[in-house]
Amino acid sequence: MNENDQRALVRDRYGAIAAGASAPSCCGTPKADDMARRMGYGEAELALVPDGANLGLGCGNPQAIGALQPGEVVVDLGSGAGFDCFLAAAQVGPGGRVIGIDMTHEMLAKARANAAKVGHANVEFRLGEIEHLPVADNSADVVMSNCVINLSPAKAQVFAEAFRVLKPGGRLAVSDVVGLKPLPAAMAADSGLLCGCVAGAARPAELEAWMRQAGFIDIRIEEKPESRELIKDWAPGQGVEDHVVSAVITARKPGTSEGAAAMTKLEIYDPAMCCSTGVCGPQVDPTLVTFAADLKWLAEQGVAVTRYNLGQEPQAFAANPEVVREMEIGMDRLPIIAIDGHIVSIGIYPTRAQLAAKLGIKDPASPCCTPKSGCC
Numbered sequence: 001m002n003e004n005d006q007r008a009l010v011r012d013r014y015g016a017i018a019a020g021a022s023a024p025s026c027c028g029t030p031k032a033d034d035m036a037r038r039m040g041y042g043e044a045e046l047a048l049v050p051d052g053a054n055l056g057l058g059c060g061n062p063q064a065i066g067a068l069q070p071g072e073v074v075v076d077l078g079s080g081a082g083f084d085c086f087l088a089a090a091q092v093g094p095g096g097r098v099i100g101i102d103m104t105h106e107m108l109a110k111a112r113a114n115a116a117k118v119g120h121a122n123v124e125f126r127l128g129e130i131e132h133l134p135v136a137d138n139s140a141d142v143v144m145s146n147c148v149i150n151l152s153p154a155k156a157q158v159f160a161e162a163f164r165v166l167k168p169g170g171r172l173a174v175s176d177v178v179g180l181k182p183l184p185a186a187m188a189a190d191s192g193l194l195c196g197c198v199a200g201a202a203r204p205a206e207l208e209a210w211m212r213q214a215g216f217i218d219i220r221i222e223e224k225p226e227s228r229e230l231i232k233d234w235a236p237g238q239g240v241e242d243h244v245v246s247a248v249i250t251a252r253k254p255g256t257s258e259g260a261a262a263m264t265k266l267e268i269y270d271p272a273m274c275c276s277t278g279v280c281g282p283q284v285d286p287t288l289v290t291f292a293a294d295l296k297w298l299a300e301q302g303v304a305v306t307r308y309n310l311g312q313e314p315q316a317f318a319a320n321p322e323v324v325r326e327m328e329i330g331m332d333r334l335p336i337i338a339i340d341g342h343i344v345s346i347g348i349y350p351t352r353a354q355l356a357a358k359l360g361i362k363d364p365a366s367p368c369c370t371p372k373s374g375c376c
């Protein structure tokens with residue numbers, strides 16, 4: 001399925017939910033308030049939102065994770081009928097602003113009708129895709145999202161867009177489902193499970209790599225095992241709770257003085273090789289020769305580069321839980337590349353340009369500059 005087809009499928013599904021023609025999907029039950037309580041919303045919060053704003057479509061409480069402050073500007077990715085936006089509006093107060101983005105016309109109409117019921121002047125809803133946010137650069141203090149990014153066919157782009165619209169030092173506060181292990185083929189191809197926030201869930205390492213690539217720092221992905229009970233009801237009897245879990249995902253855009261210096265430790269977890277660079281033995285792989293030269297260049301740029309050879313330093317692999325997790329999936333996950341302890345690439349030796357982009361430094365051989373160099 002191509003990206004547009006996936007978005008059309010998701011739009012149809014949530015359009016039907018907004019129009020009341022289809023049962024809520026992510027949480028699979030009309031008892032929306034009960035579901036919200038189980039996701040951490042309090043009675044005071046539930047009393048604060050207009051009827052019809054909580055459709056029971058979330059999988060966490062992102063505006064609570066965001067620790068919103070009076071006066072802040074908040075963008076909600078995939079705002080649905082406006083549930084989290086109305087709660088955020090109360091927290092940022094009249095001096096703040098909340099912008100909900102949703103690509104589904106029916107959902108947008110519902111959110112706007114809900115806004116009219118409460119008359120909040122500091123909330124607005126805009127039609128748009130989270131991969132192409134209709135929001136200005138460097139304008140938001142917080143980007144939040146509740147159970148939406150899993151539905152996107154272009155998740156790396158979603159994080160790049162979130163990074164773009166955040167002010168320096170701005171926060172990302174997301175609740176979403178993440179994959180624990182690969183889905184069986186039939187489940188992975190099930191469009192109902194895709195729209196139901198199961199089949200599109202990315203693995204934590206993938207999400208982390210996309211966020212880091214976008215430029216985020218202080219990335220945390222905290223799985224919530226207690227969400228198992230909730231998720232079980234999304235597709236009763238199918239065992240989806242064994243494959244996905246709800247997670248709290250937070251990160252920060254570096255402040256103006258932090259910049260590229262935030263990412264300086266590059267670690268390479270190589271498969272077992274004849275020597276530390278693999279540039280040895282009778283038949284030398286040219287990819288490894290180029291990669292060794294690229295690492296030398298990065299070291300000259302001030303990056304702290306360390307290589308670990310599985311044959312010689314297995315303890316280094318065991319010391320990084322993310323690496324252990326990938327290796328449990330298969331040895332073909334090697335080589336693994338980590339920046340500041342977090343995985344950014346799996347199963348390939350990236351090119352110099354790719355490494356430079358991930359590290360946020362300029363590659364002079366590249367025809368253009370890296371996204372963070374500010375010259376493109």
Ligand SMILES: C[S@@+](CC[C@H](N)C(=O)[O-])C[C@H]1O[C@@H](n2cnc3c(N)ncnc32)[C@H](O)[C@@H]1O
Binds near residue numbers: 058083128130151197
């Ligand atoms: C599972 S619902 C969550 C709604 C809301 N966050 C909540 O918790 O009530 C997903 C929402 O995201 C919207 N959505 C899904 N993919 C989107 C995309 N690529 N761009 C914009 N909106 C999207 C859908 O239209 C739907 O309203």
